[in-house]
Amino acid sequence: MYNGKLTPLGSVKSLVEDADFLLHIGPIPSDSNTGGWSQTFNEDRIILHPEYVTIGGKKHVGINFVPIFKKLVAALNKEPKCLSNGTTTNGVPNGTNGLSTTNGTNNASKSLAGPLEQHNFWKQFTPFLKPNDIIIAEVGSAQYGTLDLVLPLGSVFFTQLYYSCIGFTVGALLGALVARREQGTDGRVILFIGDGSLHMTVQEISTIIRQGFKPTIVLINNAGYTIERVIHGPVQHYNDISETWDYQAMLHFFGAPKSSKSYAARTYEELAEVLVDGEFNNNREIQLLEVFMDKFDSPWALTEQVNIMQGKSVPELLEWDRETGRRRKVLDQKMFDTKFALMESLSNRHIAGRRDVLEVPS
Ligand SMILES: Cc1ncc(C[n+]2csc(CCOP(=O)(O)OP(=O)(O)O)c2C)c(N)n1
Ligand SMILES: [Mg+2]
Numbered sequence: 001m002y003n004g005k006l007t008p009l010g011s012v013k014s015l016v017e018d019a020d021f022l023l024h025i026g027p028i029p030s031d032s033n034t035g036g037w038s039q040t041f042n043e044d045r046i047i048l049h050p051e052y053v054t055i056g057g058k059k060h061v062g063i064n065f066v067p068i069f070k071k072l073v074a075a076l077n078k079e080p081k082c083l084s085n086g087t088t089t090n091g092v093p094n095g096t097n098g099l100s101t102t103n104g105t106n107n108a109s110k111s112l113a114g115p116l117e118q119h120n121f122w123k124q125f126t127p128f129l130k131p132n133d134i135i136i137a138e139v140g141s142a143q144y145g146t147l148d149l150v151l152p153l154g155s156v157f158f159t160q161l162y163y164s165c166i167g168f169t170v171g172a173l174l175g176a177l178v179a180r181r182e183q184g185t186d187g188r189v190i191l192f193i194g195d196g197s198l199h200m201t202v203q204e205i206s207t208i209i210r211q212g213f214k215p216t217i218v219l220i221n222n223a224g225y226t227i228e229r230v231i232h233g234p235v236q237h238y239n240d241i242s243e244t245w246d247y248q249a250m251l252h253f254f255g256a257p258k259s260s261k262s263y264a265a266r267t268y269e270e271l272a273e274v275l276v277d278g279e280f281n282n283n284r285e286i287q288l289l290e291v292f293m294d295k296f297d298s299p300w301a302l303t304e305q306v307n308i309m310q311g312k313s314v315p316e317l318l319e320w321d322r323e324t325g326r327r328r329k330v331l332d333q334k335m336f337d338t339k340f341a342l343m344e345s346l347s348n349r350h351i352a353g354r355r356d357v358l359e360v361p362s
Contacts, residue, residue: 001147001157004035005308006301008148017041025069026050033161035301036308112268116291118299122148124268125218128275131155132187134176138169140194140227141293142220144302155187167200169193174204177213188283189215196225196241206254209286216280217288219247223295230298230306247290260285266292 022045047054122145131154
C-alpha cells in the first residue's frame, strides 16, 4: 500500500511516484492518509473527486464522475493486465517474493523469539493470508501496522484513515460479513483491532454471533490508546483503559458456540504456533487471537509519521511562542516529553538511521 514516506515496499512507492499516468480517486487528504503530507504524485494526475475532476492541473467543478468510474471498474475487472514490473493493473503485487522494502524485509521471519514487538509482528501475518480474505484494520496501531502486510491476489483490504472513528471496524466487520453472505462469495473475514477501539463497540460482536458469522478477530492488547500515547501524553491517564477485561471469555459471554476458540500469544513462538494451527487457519466458528504488546511500542510507520508531523509543528510552535510570549509553552512541555519518550521507544530504535526527522529543536 502507498502512503508517501511510510510505504514499506520500495517497489510500490516507485510504482506510484514514477507512474506516467495516475488516476487518483476520491482523495480527502489529512496528515495520516498522506504519510504526514509526504506523498509525491505526478503533477498531471487525474483526480476524480465527488465535487470536481482535475485533468492536467486544471480543476473542473461540478462534474459527476460516477459514469466514468463504472466503466473503468468494468474494464479492469474484465481484463486485469500484467505490467512488466510484476504488478497487475488492479494494483495488486503479483506475488510477494523478492519485493524490495524501505523498512527491512517483508517476509515473516521464522527465527524471531521472545515478546511480540510492533516492528516485526505484522509481517508474520503475510503467509497466513489467503486469496479472497477480507482484511479490516481498525484505527490505531493496527492501521499503521497492517501497512507491512503483503496482500494476496484477490484479497480485499478496508481501513479508514480520514475520520478515524475508533470502534468503527466492529460494525464494518458485521457489514463485510453480511455483504459476503448476500453475494454468496467465499473467503475469511479478518479484523485487526486494538483494545481501546474494541471497548467502544464491543457489543456488536453479539450481533455477529447471533447472525451465525465466523470471522477471525485479532485483538491487540496493549493496555490502552498506544497511538495516542505516541502522539501526545504517553503516561497521561486519559490514554489508559480498563485492563481487567477478560478477552478470553468474551466470545462465550456474547453467546458464541462452545466449539469456538480464543487463542492468546505473548511471544513470537506462541504466535507462530497459532498461525500454523490448522483449526485457526480454517476457522469453522468465530475465533479470537489476543496478542499482547507493550503500551509504548508502536509500528514504525506510526512512529515515523508522528516524527514527521512533530518535526514540522514543534519548530513552528516554538517560533510562535517566541514571537507572542504565549504561556501555552508550559503545556507544550508534554509534547516534548512525548517526543523524548518516543525517541527512547522500541519503535524508534528500530528506525534508527532514519533519524533525520527526529531532531528536537533547542
Ligand atoms: C470516536 C473517537 N474517539 C476518540 C478518537 C481518538 N483516538 C484515535 S486512536 C485512539 C486510541 C485507539 O486505541 P487502540 O484501539 O487500543 O489502538 P492502539 O493501542 O493499538 O493504538 C483514540 C482514542 C477517535 N479517533 N475516534
Ligand atoms: Mg490499544
